Amino acid sequence: MGRYELARPTLRKRIINRVIGVDVAERMKNWQLAKRIRNLAFSAVAFFFAGSYVLVTAVDPYGGALSSAYAFEFENTADSQTYGFASQQKISFSRDGWEVVTGDEAAAIYVANAETPATGTVKGYAYSLLIKQGWGRDQYSCLVALWERESNWRWNAYNKSSGAYGIPQSLPGAKMAEMGSDWQTNPETQIRWGVSYIKNRYGAPCGAMAHSNKFNWY
Numbered sequence: 001m002g003r004y005e006l007a008r009p010t011l012r013k014r015i016i017n018r019v020i021g022v023d024v025a026e027r028m029k030n031w032q033l034a035k036r037i038r039n040l041a042f043s044a045v046a047f048f049f050a051g052s053y054v055l056v057t058a059v060d061p062y063g064g065a066l067s068s069a070y071a072f073e074f075e076n077t078a079d080s081q082t083y084g085f086a087s088q089q090k091i092s093f094s095r096d097g098w099e100v101v102t103g104d105e106a107a108a109i110y111v112a113n114a115e116t117p118a119t120g121t122v123k124g125y126a127y128s129l130l131i132k133q134g135w136g137r138d139q140y141s142c143l144v145a146l147w148e149r150e151s152n153w154r155w156n157a158y159n160k161s162s163g164a165y166g167i168p169q170s171l172p173g174a175k176m177a178e179m180g181s182d183w184q185t186n187p188e189t190q191i192r193w194g195v196s197y198i199k200n201r202y203g204a205p206c207g208a209m210a211h212s213n214k215f216n217w218y
Contacts, residue, residue: 125191126147155187170190
């Protein structure tokens with residue numbers, strides 16, 4: 001008579017058989033669950049990477065728009081912002097043909113559009129001088145913001161600590177005498193001197209504004 005030996009199942013198989021039954025365990029083995037789960041996981045990962053590539057390539061990750069420099073149109077209205085063309089500013093980086101200025105450099109060239117001045121006013125006189133220089137509305141906006149900070153457009157504004165005087169805060173005020181002997185009381189004389197000074201030193205009002213924003217003087 002032959003001799004037979006009964007192979008004892010492993011502990012893991014005995015636990016599975018005890019919990020779910022021998023028949024169910026055998027059927028699950030035939031289903032090849034591990035292989036099915038592995039294939040499903042690989043498919044999900046592949047789909048995720050393919051979708052991410054499409055989104056990064058076709059969509060601007062910063063703005064949510066199609067990645068094109070022409071995705072937005074700028075409308076120049078009275079409430080729009082103006083950027084001066086001060087050549088002193090540093091370019092932070094370039095992207096898609098655009099030179100981008102950020103941080104302090106951007107703050108140094110930003111100024112809101114000024115309202116059109118009424119004829120016969122001090123600001124109206126300044127505006128007419130800028131037009132004669134060939135400058136546009138953006139340069140006038142820079143001049144308005146600059147002199148509002150310096151003197152609030154007061155012809156008798158005097159800085160006790162520095163001695164600066166007048167609308168453009170000439171230092172010393174007597175410099176403005178080259179435009180007229182009435183420099184102490186005539187705002188038009190002061191404005192002519194201030195516009196000439198800015199043109200000779202900074203090229204245009206937005207250049208002076210940018211310098212003032214960064215160093216608190218011009």
